[in-house]
Amino acid sequence: MKPDPDVKLDDLYQDVILDHYRRPRNRRELADADRRAEGNNPLCGDHVTIFLKVESGVVREVTFQGGGCAISTASASLMTEVLRGKTLDEAKAIFKRFHGLVTGEPRETSEPHGLGKLEVFSGICHYPARVKCATLAWHTLDAALRDDRRPEDVVSTE
Numbered sequence: 001m002k003p004d005p006d007v008k009l010d011d012l013y014q015d016v017i018l019d020h021y022r023r024p025r026n027r028r029e030l031a032d033a034d035r036r037a038e039g040n041n042p043l044c045g046d047h048v049t050i051f052l053k054v055e056s057g058v059v060r061e062v063t064f065q066g067g068g069c070a071i072s073t074a075s076a077s078l079m080t081e082v083l084r085g086k087t088l089d090e091a092k093a094i095f096k097r098f099h100g101l102v103t104g105e106p107r108e109t110s111e112p113h114g115l116g117k118l119e120v121f122s123g124i125c126h127y128p129a130r131v132k133c134a135t136l137a138w139h140t141l142d143a144a145l146r147d148d149r150r151p152e153d154v155v156s157t158e
């Protein structure tokens with residue numbers, strides 16, 4: 001357990017990331033998950049499994065197992081906190097904004113990202129090699145949502 005020497009983020013952000021790395025939230029298997037997916041980031045050795053319970057198009061529970069470096073583990077932990085209670089459409093919209101944030105996508109508006117705690121990853125765009133660490137849990141979540149074993153929850157894949 002040590003800070004990630006490759007990434008020197010703003011101190012405040014670094015503290016939040018290290019807190020979630022040391023004490024990950026919702027890191028457990030979800031026995032009654034109706035969707036799950038596994039994701040790997042071979043560049044860094046990160047591996048996560050995402051468990052989801054979706055009811056009426058709303059994320060009721062989301063947990064994860066695994067992890068890896070500080071960035072990937074903290075990202076998974078923060079993701080589970082942010083997504084609980086969100087609709088699938090909201091979850092996808094947050095993923096899109098988060099992806100834009102960490103890849104440094106140019107924006108048409110100067111408004112805040114509105115990502116709350118997830119903005120601690122805004123410095124990642126300066127470390128292209130680490131973007132996959134920050135987005136691994138999210139891509140895995142996306143895969144879990146597409147693996148829809150409950151046909152009444154239609155997941156659009158535009």
Ligand code: ZN
Nearest residue numbers: 044046069133
């Ligand atoms: Zn990593």
